[in-house]
């Protein structure tokens with residue numbers, strides 16, 4: 452349709468001959484290398500600054516990076532890994548998973564049904580207002596001081612961002628799309644799977660991201676009470692026994708755990724929300 | 738086949754009530770292709786949603802093959818005016834077209850065949866694996882049309898389905914709709930604001946008045962069944978019919994003017 456003989460009211464839609472191909476600007480290895488350098492630059496500078504200030508001041512409470520690294524290697528590449536780190540991580544992931552499943556399921560029910568929402572909302576608002584750490588004394592009485600207490604604390608805090616975001620996402624399902632699904636006779640299960648959950652997925656993922664950060668905090672806090680193992684417990688114990696480099700090594704490990712979990716989450720999110728990124732980019736005209 | 742009786746729809750949104758449709762009565766015979774024209778805002782989309790069972794009318798009834806429509810009936814496909822919002826952004830074009838067929842539990846072979854045929858018919862074969870947001874508005878509209886066509890419905894409702902495509906594609910799609918209609922014997926209700934299109938496509942043209950809406954005129958298009966973009970549009974009868982529809986629409990607009998003035 453390139454000949455100018457055909458004038459139309461609207462500009463003709465010029466369809467490219469092939470669907471757009473994904474861009475490939477650089478070989479993979481080079482990209483990874485560049486990205487790594489990019490990521491590591493600022494941490495390297497910060498560690499350097501810290502090393503400089505500790506070397507000049509020499510305070511007992513701020514050991515040099517070398518001392519912290521030694522403590523780190525000695526501590527965490529030992530059986531403490533099995534005693535403290537792994538159980539902590541298992542509790543963290545269990546709590547997070549339970550909170551995610553509960554939050555999404557309840558959120559879908561609340562988002563779909565106005566009646567349920569009206570009934571439950573006041574109660575939920577109240578429960579949400581309770582800071583999870585204050586539940587610890589109660590839970591110690593109710594379920595004891597074992598793993599289930601700690602998992603419950605994590606769940607009780609993490610469930611809210613997932614729940615509220617899911618409700619919001621489900622309520623925001625496009626009415627035209629919902630009509631389309633009804634017209635084409637999509638059954639309830641299909642509708643949940645391909646319409647409700649997928650179109651709410653940006654909000655659900657945002658809720659899960661918040662929940663993950665909360666889960667780490669609550670894991671540590673729950674281990675600071677009436678506990679005999681775990682990362683939170685270990686850090687408090689080091690502090691009380693003035694094992695300062697070890698205390699620092701615990702903090703560094705926590706930071707790394709958080710970083711790794713967020714990175715893994717980011718990968719999953721990138722896959723799940725690929726369409727959403729594309730859609731937003733298309734709307735912005737990129 | 739499709740019978741609309743004394744249909745009225747009042748929207749009770751918030752403080753004020755809007756009477757979108759006052760009193761519509763008409764009937765479509767099985768296998769008929771009817772075009773619906775009317776001024777913007779006269780309630781064409783409202784009517785279509787009531788027919789599709791997506792919205793209960795305030796009063797009056799919709800009957801499909803003798804049964805009262807209260808929920809979306811099976812074997813009915815709808816192409817929505819907001820075509821872009823009616824596609825699943827997280828699914829490829831192919832998956833969008835295939836989804837209703839999967840839900841109908843068609844065997845895989847048949848599904849593949851229908852998807853390929855319908856995408857071919859709307860000229861989007863090369864874009865089967867693209868996502869809707871990678872396509873232009875007109876292409877998205879064609880995906881929605883392909884989905885409706887692949888569904889092989891008995892009744893096809895289309896709400897200004899060619900609004901976003903260029904003139905050439907529009908002509909091709911018009912012929913496609915007539916072709917499918919002749920081949921499959923579907924009953925089609927086609928909303929358009931384009932008078933030429935209504936006359937070219939339809940066996941009948943229903944003209945709606947402006948709000949409060951009634952059927953202003955019901956014009957039978959007595960053009961030969963085989964239509965051609967060039968010869969049909971030059972036909973003397975075509976010009977006559979076109980003029981009549983045009984006059985009716987003008988009248989519909991003007992008659993509403995005093996009502997809208999106060």
Ligand SMILES: Nc1ncnc2c1ncn2[C@@H]1O[C@H](COP(=O)(O)OP(=O)(O)OP(=O)(O)O)[C@@H](O)[C@H]1O
Pocket residue numbers: 748749750755756757775776777778779780781782783784818930948
């Ligand atoms: N959900 C709604 N709530 C309240 N009023 C509505 C709603 N939907 C439509 N209306 C009103 O009903 C009337 C008819 O709207 P409708 O969308 O059916 O018109 P239409 O004929 O399809 O117009 P167009 O040709 O512009 O698509 C309009 O006055 C509109 O403001």
Ligand SMILES: [Mg+2]
Pocket residue numbers: 781782783818896
């Ligand atoms: Mg409309």
